[in-house]
Each structure stands twice: as C-alpha cells, then as structure tokens.
Amino acid sequence: MPEITITPARRGDLPAAADVLAxxxxxxxxxxxxxxxxxxxxxxxxxxxxxxxxxxxxTTGTVDLARDGDGSILGVAVWEGPDARHGALGRLVGQAPHFVRALGWRGIPRALSLFSHLERQRPDSPHWYLAEVGVTARARGRGVGGRLLSTHLDALDAMRQSAYLESSTPVNRRLYRRLGFEEVRPITGVPGARPMGMLRHPVTHRA
Incomplete structure (x- = not known):
C-alpha cells in the first residue's frame, strides 16, 4: 500500500481540497x-x-492534506488558529464570488446566521478550531482521517494548546473521544441536525 504523507496545502491546492471536502x-x-x-x-x-x-x-491556521503515493489528495483537515476571528469579515468579503456561487445572494444571510450561531457556542478561552476533516470515498478505511487529526493534535500538545470542534454524528464522536476530545454540550438551533461541541485539552506525552 502506498505511503500516505501529510503536508500543509499551498494556495494552488485549495480547489482540489475543496472538491474532497464537498x-x-x-x-x-x-x-x-x-x-x-x-x-x-x-x-x-x-x-x-x-x-x-x-x-x-x-490564512489563519493550516489546511493539512493527506496525499497518496501518486500525489493525489485523499483527505483534508482544516484548522483555524486561535486568532482566526480577528478580521474574519474582511476575509470573507474577499471571497464573495465563491459564496455567491455556493449559496446565491438569498442564501448568504442564512449561512452567516448559522455560522454565527455555531461560533457563539465556542469556548472563550484560546483554542484551535477544527472546521472540517474529510476523506475521499476511496480512502475510507485506510486510517487517513485519524492520521490527519493526530498529526496536528500532536503539534498542539507540544504547544500546550487546546482544540475544539462540532461533531454532527455519533460515529464521528466516537473517533474524537478516542483522540481525547470531550463532549461539552449539544448545540441546538441547527435545522435538521443536533451537533455536539467537543473540546480537547493538550495531552502530556510521556517518554
């Protein structure tokens, strides 16, 4: 089986990374x-x-890519840094053409309202935010998601920094619990879903 490598994305990788997440x-x-x-x-x-x-x-954190031996992208982990909220509106406006194609003008207020609601549930203390992690269908069962997550979580442990995410399904929550995340609270007010906020404090690794 070809070895999987984890590397940060370059700007030119973003369209392919977006396709994997979609x-x-x-x-x-x-x-x-x-x-x-x-x-x-x-x-x-x-x-x-x-x-x-x-x-x-x-811009504010890291987009980690899992690549197959041929260089194709198998998975993506999206981490926003602790200061990502500062200047976020200006950065979003700069990407308006993508959001209009995705949502239409009428859908943008609905999306902004939901994202703002999710953001208000996040901890006040500094943390890295796992916005998304996803893998392609052909990579499922190969441990790609776990590799992506553990790579950055190990770095956060070394920096003594916390991580936060919202999990949409019980299956995903089991994975996150194995990685040290703890359930904080269910998040209400999301139509058709009841995601769970989960927080992970840094782990001290013993030699």
Missing amino acids: EAFEADPVLAAIVPTPGRRRTRLAHLFHGMLAAGAF
Whole structure:
C-alpha cells in the first residue's frame, strides 16, 4: 500500500481540497441546512469550501492534506488558529464570488446566521478550531482521517494548546473521544441536525 504523507496545502491546492471536502460532506446534516439544494449540492459545496478555506484556515491556521503515493489528495483537515476571528469579515468579503456561487445572494444571510450561531457556542478561552476533516470515498478505511487529526493534535500538545470542534454524528464522536476530545454540550438551533461541541485539552506525552 502506498505511503500516505501529510503536508500543509499551498494556495494552488485549495480547489482540489475543496472538491474532497464537498464529496465528504455532501450528506452532512449541518451542511444540508446551509446548502439545501440536493441536485447541485456537491458543486455548490465545492465553491463554499473554497471560499471558506481561503478566508479562514489557509490564512489563519493550516489546511493539512493527506496525499497518496501518486500525489493525489485523499483527505483534508482544516484548522483555524486561535486568532482566526480577528478580521474574519474582511476575509470573507474577499471571497464573495465563491459564496455567491455556493449559496446565491438569498442564501448568504442564512449561512452567516448559522455560522454565527455555531461560533457563539465556542469556548472563550484560546483554542484551535477544527472546521472540517474529510476523506475521499476511496480512502475510507485506510486510517487517513485519524492520521490527519493526530498529526496536528500532536503539534498542539507540544504547544500546550487546546482544540475544539462540532461533531454532527455519533460515529464521528466516537473517533474524537478516542483522540481525547470531550463532549461539552449539544448545540441546538441547527435545522435538521443536533451537533455536539467537543473540546480537547493538550495531552502530556510521556517518554
């Protein structure tokens, strides 16, 4: 089996990374509340993720890519840094063409309202935010998601920094609990979904 490598994305990687996330999140209940059109959801999600990556984690944190031996992208982990909220509006405006293609003008207020609602549930203390992690269908069962997550979580442990995420499904929550995340509270007010906020404090690794 070809070895999987984890590397930070370059700007030119963002369209392909967005396509991987669109495939992975096509049936996600939270994203369905933001992009409700079933027929073209994957295409619209690709535009949405491209805008979000460029305005968020690529600028303020890291977009980690899992690559196969041939260089193709198997998975993506999107981490926004602790200071990502500062200047976020200006960065989002800069990616407006992607958001209009994804949501239409009428859908933008709905998406902003939902994202603002999720943001208000986040801890007040400094933390890295796992915005998304997704893998392609052909990579499932190969441990790609776990590799992506553990790579950055190990770095956060070394920096003594916390991590936070919202999990949409019980299956995903089991994975996150194995990685040290603890359930904080269920998040209400998301149409068709009840995500769980989860927080992970840094772990001290013993030799």
